[in-house]
Structures are given as structure tokens and as C-alpha cells.
Amino acid sequence: MQSLDWIVLSLTLLFIVAYGAWKTRGSKNVEDYIKGGNETKWWTIGLSVMATQASAITFLSTPGQAFHSGMGFVQFYFGLPIAMVIICLVFIPIYHKLNVYTAYEYLESRFDVKTRTLTAILFLIQRGLAAGITIFAPAIILSAVLGWDLVTLNIIIGVLVIIYTVSGGTKAVSVTQKQQMAVIFGGMFIAFYLILQYLPDGITFTKALEIAGASNKMKVLDFSWDLNNRYTVWTGFLGGTFLMLSYFGTDQSQVQRYLSGKSVRESQLGLIFNGLLKVPMQFFILLVGVMVFVFYQFNASPLNFNPKANKVVQNSEFYADYQSLEKQHQQIEEKRKELIFNGITDESAVKLQELNEQDLTLKDEAKTLITKANEEVETNDKDYVFIHFILNNLPKGLIGLLLAVILSAAMSSTASELNALGSTTAVDLYKRNMATDRSESHYVKASKWFTLGWGILAILVACVANLFDNLIQLVNIIGSIFYGNVLGIFLLAFFFKYVKSNAVFIAAIITQLVIIIVWYIDWLPYLWLNALGCGLIMLLAFILQSIKNENSIIE
Template sequence: MSEIAQNFGTLNWSILILYLVGNLFLGYILSKKVTTAEDFFIGDKSTPWWAIGVSVVATYISAMTFLGAPGWAYGDGMASIALQLNYPLVVVIVITLFIPFFMNSGVASIYEYLEKRFGPTTRTIMSIIFLVSQALSSAAILYATALVIEFITGISVETAIVVVTIIALIYTVMGGIAAVIWTDVIQAGILLVGAGIIFYALIDQMQIPVSDALVALKAEGKTDALVTSIDWTETTTVWTGIIAMTLYHITVYGTNQMMVQRTLVAKTIGDAKKSFLMMGFAAFFIYFMFMLMGILFYSYYGGRSFEDPNTIILTFASEYGLPGLMGLIAAAVLAASMSSLDSAFNSMATISVVDFYQKYFRKHETSEHYLKASRIFTLVWALIIVVPAFMYIDSTGSILEVLSKVGSYFVGARLSMYGLGFFSKHTTERGLLVGVFVGFVAVAIVATSSDVAWPWYCAIGAIVNIAVSWTASLILDGRQNEWSDYSVKGQIAKFKADDEEDKQDGWYRVAGKVDPISYILIAFFFVTLIFLYAFNALI
């Protein structure tokens, strides 16, 4: 048992237990509003946009970010923020192309778009890819969180896995997507309060002024966030962040049911877009704070080595000795983890019911029947996720690494499926499926026989997939005479033909048209680059 766990104490346990009970109570309150499957999947359209936006932010900032980002910057310096610079570009693309298609269709599963554009096989394959990859990534988050909880509290990893799963499962089963969103709001608050206290304490405890520490850190190359070298094997270059990770994060926010589903809860398309815009503007500040903490920890500890860099923030919090702080940090870690897990449970249950159970097995049941099925599938996926989480306990880390790499093989396929759907006239389902297979093989070869950094797998897979899919479609099915209604050009033409308004409350409903605020977000992206350059240059 770690020294931190031995000194966890009654006050810290009380804070942690109060947080867990609060989540369950909120789930119980919200369960009274869930009477149909639609309520479980997409709510009653009464959730404010800012709550959805906070939920979007909280879901992606998992326990791995809360603990891992400072640890990463401790080793690699501010250059590690390069992978997070692309959010403004990603959000502009997602709200311009993806959200209009999903909101206009009124569906619960975003993969239904692929069936309308290409055919049922494409939808089924994408749904399976999502379920498998999400189960593996959720298990990794669960395992990593359990390790931290063991380090903080002393309870076993096995017990932590079970407890975290049960708590997230119960309130998700009761309250559906509404419980996911509102618990995420609370969890985001706890996460940021915990991080803010640590940041303040770190600055307060520095042995030298922060300005002097930054000068010393600059001399060691820790403050340069914009590494411009062109090296395919390096992960933290500007080009990796702006090109490769932009494409990667488009799949995270545009083609991932877990992320997109909460926007379907919004009252209007404007609210859906605003919820994503929050991430576009907020992500830089959040990640900058965590990365800055990392390099300041490097100064504070004199660059000493840690067996596990993820424990740096925990070690500091324990040494600081503020009563109740470790309980708050434990709650923050759980909050970060459960905001990802609850979203995974709900979205996987949604896909299981809408894309498989209802589509292939029980087509004409009542909404109450599908609600019961959704809750059963939520339980099933929670049990399934626990299995690989337990498998990680006995591994040396290699299984986790292999599964993470395999999951990245599919990212290019997901991106290219939607990209071809939006912009290609001649791509057909048969050609697309050939491209998906060849793209997967190409990425597997690159990953196993070269040193190319993993963020580039998405770009490589997408390029191969698009080229092969388009060519195979022409060979197998020939040129198509008309644009699909579910392409960008097809949708614009359909809006004109039906004499529909392309705007609602000042926001574009039709895909492909850029909202004015998107230009501000693009300008903000360039401001962040200038800021990071100045941050290093003016020290």
C-alpha cells in the first residue's frame, strides 16, 4: 500500500463517498423523466446547450488526461500540447458537415446515415467497429482509473474496477442520456476545481519565482511548444498536431456515436453546434493548464525520475497536505473516468438496440419495450467492458499497447466512409467495402513494419481507403449519374428543390455551409499558435 493510501483518512473518504452517492441520487431524480426509449437515447429536448457542451468537454478529458497530461509534459515539455492544437479546426469541420446531417435526419444512431448513403452493410460494419473499439478503449480507461484509485485509497484494483463500473452503470441505467449529461456537468466542475487547486498550490510552493523557473525550463527545451521538424516518427510536432491529429479528432467528434449522441439531445441545430463550439474554444486553455503544470512540476522536483509519471500530480497533492484535497483529487479522477464510461455505456446500448436488436430481431415493438432492452444492453456492455479491464491487470502492458494500436487501424476507415459519403458522387457500397479492407491492411503493415508515429495511421488509412474505394466503385458499379441526397451537393440541391429554409435561428441547417462564428474559431486557432510562439520567445 502506498504512503498516500495509508494517510487517506476519514475526511477524504467522506468526500469521495459523498461524490459517489450524489451521482446515484442525481440518476434517481432524472430516472423519473425516462419513460420511453427515445428519452433514454436522446432525452426530451429540454437540456440546455451549455450543459451538453460541458458534457462534451468532460467526456474527452478522461482520467488519463487529468493525470497523464502533466506526466507527459514532465517528460516531453510543452511540445506535447501539439496534439491538442487542432480542436478549433476539428469543431468547424464537424459543425459544418456532420451535425447538419445527423440533426436533420432525427435519428438516434449516427450510423444510420451510412445506410442511407451507401447501404445496410456499411452501417452494420461501422456499428460493429464502434462497439469493439469503444469497449476496448473504455476498458483501458477503467483499468487506468482503478490503478490510480488503488494508489490513492489502498483498495485493490479489482475492487476499484467493480465499484467504478457499478456506480456509472446504475445512474446511466436509471437516467439515460440526461443522467450522462448532468452527471458530466458535476464531474467537470469537480475535475476543474481539483486541477485549479493543484495549479495554485504548485505556484505557491515553487522554491523560485515562476518566471525564473520558466527561464531555466526554456534552457532545457521544455517551453517550446512548436516543434516544426518534419519527422514521421515523432509524435509531438506541429505537423502531426495540425494535420494528422486534426483528421484523427474529426473521427472522435464527428463519427463517434459516444460524442455525437449528446448533440442529438439539443433543442435546435444551433444549440447542437454551440455545444461543440464550447470544446473548440475551451480545449486549448484546459490542455495548456495541464501541460504548464507538467513543466512546472519538472522544475519543482528538479527533473527527478518517477516510476510512473501519472502519479506526479498525486504525489504533489499528498505532500501539499491540504485537508480533504486527496479526497477531492480521488473524486476528480473518478469524475474524469465516469464521464467517459457513462457516455460509453449509453451510446453502446443505443447502437445495440437501434442498429441491431430493433433492426434485425424485433422491428415493431413498443417504445417501452425498447427502453427495457436499452437498459439490459447497458448492463451487458458494462459486464463486457469489465472483462478486458481485468485482463489488463495480469498483463505487462503489451496487451494494452497492442489493443490501442489495433483500435487506431480503424480510424481511417471511419473518416473515409463519411468523407466519401459527403463529397464523392461515384463511390458505391461495394467499392467502399473493398477500400475499408485494403485501408485496414495498409495501416496494419505500416504499424508493424515501420516507425511511423501512430497519429499518422488515420491519415494513411483514409488516403488508401479513399483511393481504393473510389477506384473499386468505378470498376464494380461504373459512374453514377446523380449525386446522392445524402452528399453535401445533394443535400444543398434538395433544400433548394423543396424550397426549405437553409437557416434556423441564424444557424445553417444544410451541410457544407459555414456559420459566421466558425471564422472566429479559425482565427482563434491562429491566435493560439501565436500565443505559444510568444510564450517561448518572450521568456
């Protein structure tokens, strides 16, 4: 990185932190701090909801996911528009009618305190873990760029977010997320434009799509029912809808964004805006990754994009074998380039796929050598693809901007998470169960202290985190383990008055244990855990309620 990159990066991040802290200073009551004074307009809600979900992991991992596996990951988001409509029609009117600070307050009025507390705790566990991952993701990037210690970077990133989140609460999060989304969209469009400019003469965007298609990167829809395939139309519409319903409808980090709306209509418009824009945004980010793949059809690429992995094997006894694999990799790249320049035909497309398969085999062999050199080094390099392209190909200044994009996304998502964690702890646990009759200023201070505490805990989680195949998958896996259960609790509360509190409470505990076991033995793709958890708790709750009613009749 050059001086100009440091200036762009530093000024962008410092402006966001300072602006957020200054603009929202002085919240004196709980409504201002947690609900932003109910002044948020629909477009701010929409951008805030989108920014909360679009963490650094989105811009770090998604292009790498497309580079390796193509556009199929977009199917993961197919259920989102459906979920947005349901939440607008059902969840938002109920939340606004009851004037709640958190989603879990409603559960006490419908069931009891213990059900509200259990659901809040489930949220705190999964979101607390996810907050650590959203800090850890950009720390990996800067660690690769600067060679700094990961722990130091985790602390720096966490502290930046904590400053304005603790200071201004929900309003600070919403205000800063508008600036962050502007940086994110601007940076990604510039990156996309430059990738196309870097392609050889004669390789237009249409030609690039043709090359990607010949390499099986443009397959968007998969209608198969293969449970070993994580991303299909059915997992997107079924599993994805349940995941999005639970995330946007019951996860306080999202609910808090639209509870701050000026009215029911503003909140609904904000979510519809998110539903219309989110899928195209993810499609575009995946397309950026596919274009990076096309770029590397004409330019040399490393055998493994993780710089640490390469360094480890270079200093080991296996380096000679690794060099042999690199030479074969380069030969495949030359053959592939020649094939593409001669024009894509049905015959050349088959040969191209054969070369890609040979290259994948070489990369697997390289991962084996890296593991032999050091078992603790991560061999998965999906999360390093986009950052490798940024650092080695973008001009001065734009490197700093793209790093600011990724760090802005990390800050926006982490701020929402810490804000929600602090609010839920203060309102659903502390105020309800420990300090029921204190002043407004006391609860504001408590919320700030809890936000600070969760920030410190998130930094600690980040310091012990490891890559898990792909960071964006890790966050969604964590969510899928808990979200279906929580969604089932809310659906029972909304629609099934027959089921009472004790049946729901017991069913929720059993369901959570079953889902953890199913995930651990890898019985289902993780997206299906959302549907399984939701259906299982509802079934168990009905059975338990029926047994109780029958016993009552007998007695």
C-alpha cells in the same frame, strides 16, 4: 489518506451517482433515453462533449507526460478547432435533418444495411476497448493509494458508472457531467495554485517558467517532419484533424452528446464552445505537469514514481545496486538545486540539461533493475507522477478532492462510452437486424440491458489491461487504428455520390486490415494512421467503383 479525504471523496462521488439517477429517472421512450428528449442547451452540450473526452487518463497521464517530455503534447490538439468547424457545417445539419438516433443510421440511407452494420461494429470494437481503459486508469490510482486489488477496484468503479447510466440514459450522462466538470476545473486550479505556493521563496511563476524552459520543458511547437517524432505541428494539424473529425463526427459517444441538442444551433454552439476551450484546457493541464517538474527541482523525488516497482526491487537481490543509483540520483538533485538557486544563465542552462540527461540515464538503469527483479512489473512511471505529488504534498481534504477530480473524469467518460455502446448496439444491430417491430418500451429495456452488458465487458477489459507506455497514448492509439477508416466512410457518404455501397464495404475491410498491419510493424506514428486510413479507403473505394463501372459498360 485521512478521514477528511475519505469524506470528501465519498460524498462527491455518491452525490454525482445519486443525483444522476434521481434527476433522470423514468425514461419511457427511445427518444428520451437515447437523445435526452432533445432538450439539452449549448453549454451543457459543450461541457458534456469536453467531459466525454477528458477521461481520468487526461488528468492522470497528461501531467506525467509534461513532467517527462514537456509541453509538446499540446500539439496533438491543434486540429480540434478545425474539426469542430467542419462538423458544425457538415455533420450536424445532416444528422438533425435525418433525425437519427445514431451516426450510423445515416450510412444505411446513403449506402446499405451491411455498411451501416460494419461501421457500427468498428465503433463498438474500439470504444468497447477504450471503455475498459478509462475504468482501468483510476483503478491504478486507488490501487497505489489503498493497496487494494485492481480487480476489486475495477468492479467498484464500473458499477458506480453503470448505476446512473443504465438508469437515466443520455440525460443522466449530460446532467452528471456538468457537476463532474465543476469538480474537475475546481480541483485542477487549486492544485496549480498550491504547487506555486510550495515553491521556495523568490521562485515566482515567471522564474518557474524560466527553470522549465532551461530544462527544455516549455517547447510547445515542433515544425520538424521527423516521422519518429509523435508530436509536431504537422501531426497535430493533419493527423490530429483527421482523428478529431472522426472522433467528434462519427464516434457515437460524442455524436450522442450533441444529437440531444434542442436545435442545430444549440448543437453547433456546444461544439464551438468545446473547440475554443479544449486546447487551453489541455495546455493548462500540461502546465500543471511542468510546474510539478519545477517543484521536484527543489524537493526530493523518487527514482521511479511507481510504488510497486520500488517495492519489487527493494525485495530483490538487486536492491544494493538500486540504492547506489538512488544515491547518484540524490547527488544530481542537489547539484541541480544549487545550479538553479545561483540563477539561470546560458551556461547554467547547458549544465542543467546535462544533469537532466544523466538523471534520465540513471532512471533507465533503474528500470532495467526493476525488470530483472520482476518482468511483469511496469517500469514506466509517467502515470504515477501527478498522483505521487498529490498524495505526498497536498493538505488534508484536498487529497480527497483531487482523487474525486480523477474519478469524476473517469465516470463521465465511461458513462458516455457505455451510453453510446448500448445505444448503438440496440439501434444499429438489434433493432435493425434482429427485432424490427417492437414497442418503444421494449427498445428502452433493450438499450438498458445492452448498456449493462457493455459495462460488464468494460470491467472485464479493465481487469486484464496493462500499462502501454502511457495511458493517454494507449487510448489515442486504439482510436487511431479505427477512426481514419470510419471517417473515410462518412466522407464518401457526404461528398462522393459516385461511390456505391459494395465498393465502400470492400474498401473498408481492406483498409482496416492494412491499418492494423501498419500499426503492428510500427511504420508510422499513430496519429498519421488517421490520415492514412481515411485516404486509403477513399482511394480504394474509387478504384473499386471504377472497375465495377467499367465491367458494367463492357457487359
